Amino acid sequence: MLAAGLLEVNIVCDRSMTAVTCLQESWARLGARGLRPMLDRFAEATGLVGMNERAAAAALVASRLEPAYADAGYVPQFPTWPFSERALADAAAAGMMPRTLLMRCDAFRRRCLAEGAVSVCDSLSAAGAPQEDLPQDAEFDLAAACREADTAGIRSDDDTWLGQLLRDTFDLYALEDDPDDTLDVASKGEPDQRIPPLHGRLIYIHRDENDRERHVCYRALQHQNAIAFQARLRAALTASGISARIPDRELLLIRRGPMPGGAKTKQLVDAFTAAGGLSIDPSDADLRVFVALRELHSRAQEDGASDRFERWIRAEQPLVNTAFFRDAGLAHAAKVGQAQGTAHVAGERPAPPVRSPVLEGQAAAESFAVAKEPASPKAAHAEAGKTVQPDQRTPRQLAPDAEVVAIPVGHRLSPDAPGVSLPLRLLPRHTAIIAGSGSGKTVLLRRLVEEAALAGIPAIVIDPNNDLSRLGDRWPERPRGFAPEDDRKAALYAERVEVVIWTPGVHAGNPLFLSVLPDFAELGEDRDERQQAIEMAAETLGPLAGAKTNLQRGVLADSLRCFAERGGGNLAAFMALLADLPDGISQIGSAAKLGLGMADQLHAAIATNPLLKVEGTVLDPRHLFFGRDPARTRISVINLSGLASDAAREDFVNRLQMTLFGWIKKNPSPRGMLYVVDEAQTFLPAQRASPSLGSGIKLVAQGRKYGLGMIVATQVPRGIHNQVVSNCTTQFFGRQSAPATIAAAQEILAANGGAAADIGKLAAGEFYFATEGSGRPAKLRTPLCLSYHPANPPTPEEVIRQAKRSTEPGTCARAS
Incomplete structure (x- = not known):
């Protein structure tokens, strides 16, 4: 979509020069996944290089020093003093990046402050002159401070004291870590709240990996009351992002003593562990170290000795050597000259016996998406990141489903990720899917139709953009997001569901004539x-x-x-x-x-x-809903690509709706049938008159009495007529991009008693869901569709070929 947008900008602004700035990796991904014409319209990408001119390096350093010298009333010997011309020339010759150059200058500044004397710097290279071992500062006596440390403030029913101690300790941990060219470490607290979801987080920014961020979140949790404990742990899981399987997110739960008892507490703690969470019980010795360091740091600030304290803590590394930080796997980055075999890189875990929440969290995230599903041997041995072939068992070998009373629609985005189902009895009361481009709207629409078909509910599907014409095609390879249950259902879908493509206006395909x-x-x-x-x-x-x-x-x-x-x-x-x-x-x-x-x-x-x-037999809607084989459920996809204008499409949909209006009254369905309209804002618009609007409103008002449910999908929250949306008992809201559509979606959700401040930030496949008896709209992640859904829809010519194949006797789902 981004590549298409860049192409459109270049075409529309044909008399202007279009310049794009981005990370090199981002441009490589655009080239691999975008449209070829977009790349052809841009010159070869030019990567940034370091400061390869001495004058530029000198100007950068001088611009940083000049204001400080002016404020102090000091006139330096030369503008870049104490950094010599030789040091800056060497930096330019090495093509040093501006950030690296400034970091090296700052490291030299801090060394001078710690030594109490300023000397001229002749080298800014990482392998410069070795530093002499500096004597330990006698003023920072950690052992004595530990003996005086008071840990009496910790309580079994309050997190405040321990939470603040952890916050101060992690700040000192970031100070203890010597700055590195490729890695920044920042300690951040959470916004002040009466009951904070987290007490803070460490953020590792990997500069050599396109600024990839790894967040290590922490939460002190001392409460013994099970309900209070559960509420705070749930909030921490959500705020940290590990329950939503966000990459590079970790959560440390710090608690003195055992967890509260109870089945619900155990279930929640198990979900926390499965998502990669790590629980740590800090020892008394570690707590005294933390309190002592906080006190020493406070004294150094009062005495104006912060620079000496900073030098001392980086030299001694008192925090990283505690059992607490070893158990958490939080080692500092390997310094230049360290033995590669013994140094741990920040962002990686130490070797056993210390457990590895990062690696375990990744594995848990994989299993978390298919919680409580039995693992198949093939899935268990599939190499991570590779596609595997679908289950090769024939559909006849698969056990038939029991009587279906509800269809699954996803899993809640909560720590225990419970499954969410939609009762079949609610389908005739209509469903609306309101989500912008790239939100997963079409995938959700397809899965609802597929699940309903597996439950024996036929459907007529209006396909204006060719997105739904592959409902009868199998995945050529097993999608990475498939669970074992998806494999089983995909095989059943191929066996039990008949998909027929109709092409009104195109005689070469499978033409459809309506009165x-x-x-x-x-x-x-x-x-x-x-x-x-x-x-x-x-x-x-x-x-x-x-x-x-x-x-x-x-x-x-x-x-x-x-x-x-x-x-x-x-x-x-x-x-x-x-x-x-x-x-x-x-x-x-x-x-x-x-x-x-x-x-x-x-x-x-x-x-x-x-x-x-009408050059053929006027079609009876019965043939759209039911085929020759009563054992197979029919899905009729009516592709409108053969109708050139919106007026022709609206006229055809209007006639279809009129036909259904009369037919359904004589043929009511106790089990239910579906009428599905994608891009419904075209056929049931809110802001203009349309030939298909009147018949659509009447159908949505009367169809439920006879078992006909409508599923309408649109990208525009206010695009569908209010009389249609208000008749939809079930509603899904996905990501919106424009401020106006975000506000409109939030307004509709608020009317249903919900709030969606993050609706502009939802990932693909994440939706707010509400239906009868579900309470306030809840956020959930929806599954992949069972049929093949590539990035690009089929061409009109491919649709015609599919339509011909779909009418062949005995046709089953095809492998694309």
Whole structure:
């Protein structure tokens, strides 16, 4: 999508120069995944180089020194003093990056402050002159401070004292870590709250890996009350991101003594451990070290000895040598000259026997997505990151499902990640999916249709953009996100579901012909329903018959009323009635003349509109819902790529909805059927009139009584008519990008009692979900679809070939 946007910018701004700045890795990914025409419009990418000119390096250093010297009233011997011309020339010759150059200068500054004397620096290379071993500062007596340390503030029912001690300790840990060119370490506290979800986090920024960040979050949790403990642990899991399987996120739970008892507490702690969390019980000796270092640091600040304390703590490394930091696996980065075999790089865990939450967390994140699913031998031995072939067992070997009463829609984004299901009884009460581009909206729509088909519920699917025409294709390789249950269901789907592609307007595919008029003979004696059918027919025929005045519309309505009372028929029969209106049909004086004129207009419309020329059998909706094999559930995908204009598409959808309106009343379904409309803002718009809007509103209002449920999907929260959305009992809200659509989605969610401050930051496949009895909208992660869904939709030519294949006898799901 980003590559397409860059291509569009280049095309639209053809008289301007388009310049793109990004990380080198980002450009490489665009090249690998984007459109080739986009790359062809840009010159070869130019990577940044270091400061390879001595003058530039000198100017950078001088610009940093000049304000400080001016404030102190000091006139240096030369602008870059104490950094000599030789040191800056060597840095330029080495192509040193500006950040690295400034870090080396700052390291020399700190050394001078610690020594109490300033000398001229002739080398800024990492392998410069070796530093002499500096004598230990007698003023920082850690052993004596530990003997005086008071740890009485820790309590079994309050986290405040221990949380603040940890916050100060991790600040000192970041100070203890000597700055490195490739790695920054920052200690950050969380926003002040009465009950903070975390007490802080360490952030490792890997500069040599495109600024990759690793977050080590920590939370002191002393409460003995099980409910208080559970609430705080849940908040920590969410705030840290490990329950959502965010990469490079870890959580340390610091607690003195055992966990509270109880089944729910144990379940939550197990979920914490499975997600990669690590629990640490700090010893009394470690706590005294932490308190002592905090006191020494406080004294150094009061005495103006911060630089000497900083030199001392980096030389002694008192924190990293404690059992607490060893158990947490938090070693500092290897320094230049250290033995590679013994140094630990920050961001990696020490060797056993210390456990490895990072590696375990990655493995747990893999299993967390398929919590409580049995692991298959093939999945257990599949190499990480590789695709494996789908389960090779034949569908006949798979046990049939029991009676299905609900379809799974995902897992909550919470520590225990419970599954979320949608009862089948709610499908006839309609579903809305409202999410922007790239949110996973189409994948969710497909999975709902697929799960319903496995439960025996057929569907008619409107496909305006070719995105749904592969509902009958198998995945060529097993997707990485598939769980064992997905393998089983994909095989069942291929066996039990029949997908037929229809191509209205394209005779070379699988053409579909629908009557312009509803089947009045299918309607019962209900006068209201008959009147609704007449109104839909009038809305459809009015523009075709040129009925622009009230007189014309009145004659058309009277004619349709008479036509319906006589049992209806095809369009030719109605035009014959309209051209020669019997007396008494209408009280309008010029009814006969107006009727003849409208009949002529209809003849002209048929001559110019190919969709009105029925050149085949008018399709019975029964054939859209049911095939020849009663053991297989049918999904009819109606592809609209053969209809060139929006007007033609809206006219066809309107006729389909009118046909369904009449047919469903004579053929109610206790089990249920689905009518699915993708890009529903085109056919059921909120801001304009559309031929398909009236019939759609009537269908959504009446269909539920007869078992017909609608699933509507749109990218625009306010794009679908309110009478449609308000009739949808189940609603999914995915990521939005524009400020206006974010605000609109949040407003709709607020009306349902929910809040979605992060709706603009949701990942693909993450949705807020609400339905009857679910309470406030909750966030969940939805599964992949069972059928093949590549990044690009099929071309119109491929759709035609698929349509032909789908009509072949005995056709099952195909491997693409």
